[in-house]
Amino acid sequence: MEQLCQLNGLAGELGEQHDIELYSADEKCGMQALERTAADLPAAPAHVRRRECNYIRHGTQSLMAALHVASGEVCASIGQTRTESDFVSFIEWVMAELPPQKKAVFVLDQLNTHKSESLVRLMARLNGDEQDLGQKGKSGVLHSMVTRMKYLQGPSLDDVRSQSQRIRFVYTPKHCSWLNVVEGWFSGLQNRLLSLVSCQSVTELADRVLEYVAYYNENWAKKINWRKVKKADIDLLVKKTRKLVTKLTG
Structure with a gap:
């Protein structure tokens, strides 16, 4: 956890001095294209805007996003699914947008599609690694998710400034995907757009999300x-939280 925070803090230095771009990447699946059956009632004195509660479902879309930590800008792609091949294609697209001399580090959670055979093969190709990767489920780097994750992580985070590989991946601890900063961006997308928009099709939803990404950038x-x-900051936050919980629960 501490290493991830340090890595995020180094994002500017890594890009400016070492040609290493740091991205926080993840998927937001199941975005619903909901069409409200009636228009919202506009805000009035002493009243907020009121929303029609009934809606028509038009399907879902999945968003893949990579937040560039040093600049805050987001690369995004939308589709019907979020399969292993979808994620690999997204990472390959992000890498294709970088100048050849640039290297990249992606922070991911431990979803199985983030430790796939296809991702290992993409990393090997981009890094010029010609070693025998073995066979999935049987041998070598591809033997299991554990061996694949070890390969994808590469060297220790202590050596990130001297990274020679074109691409590598860093994983949040299990059950700690909230440490990935792109999750905060997803929260903003949900509150500013997805909870408010009314769409008549998944195509309209995708267009609106990509418009939001462009406006945000x-x-x-x-x-x-x-x-x-500091530890004192954490202790103070815990004290305030306990006081609030006691007040709310009586």
Whole structure:
């Protein structure tokens, strides 16, 4: 956990001094294209905008996003599914957008599609690794998710500044996907757009999401400023939380 925070704090230095771009990547699946059966009632004095509760479902879309930690900008792709091949194609697309001299580190959670055979083969190809990767489920690097994850992580995080590989991956601890900063961006997308928009098709939903991404990159994207949190800060937060819980529960 501490290493991930340090890595995020180094994002600017890695890009400017070492040609290493840091991305926080994940998927947001099941975005529903909901068409409200009636228009919202506009805001009035002493009343917020009121929303029609009934809707028509038009299907779902899956979003794949990679947040560039140093700049705050987001690369995004939308489709019907979020399969192993979908994720590999997304990573390959992000890498294709980088200049040849640039290297990349992707922070991911431990979803099985993030430790797949296809991703291992993509990494080997981009890094020029010609070793025998073995056979999935039987031998070598491809033997299991454990061996694949070890290969995808590459060297220790302590050596990230001297990374020679074109691409590598860093994983959040199990049950700690919230440490991935793109999750905060997903929250903003949900609150600012998905909870409010009314769409008549999945195509319209996809267009609206991509419009949001473009607007965000142009107007709101900014470098995430990281600072080291002291134990005293954590103790104070725990104390305030306990006090609030006691007050709410009586």
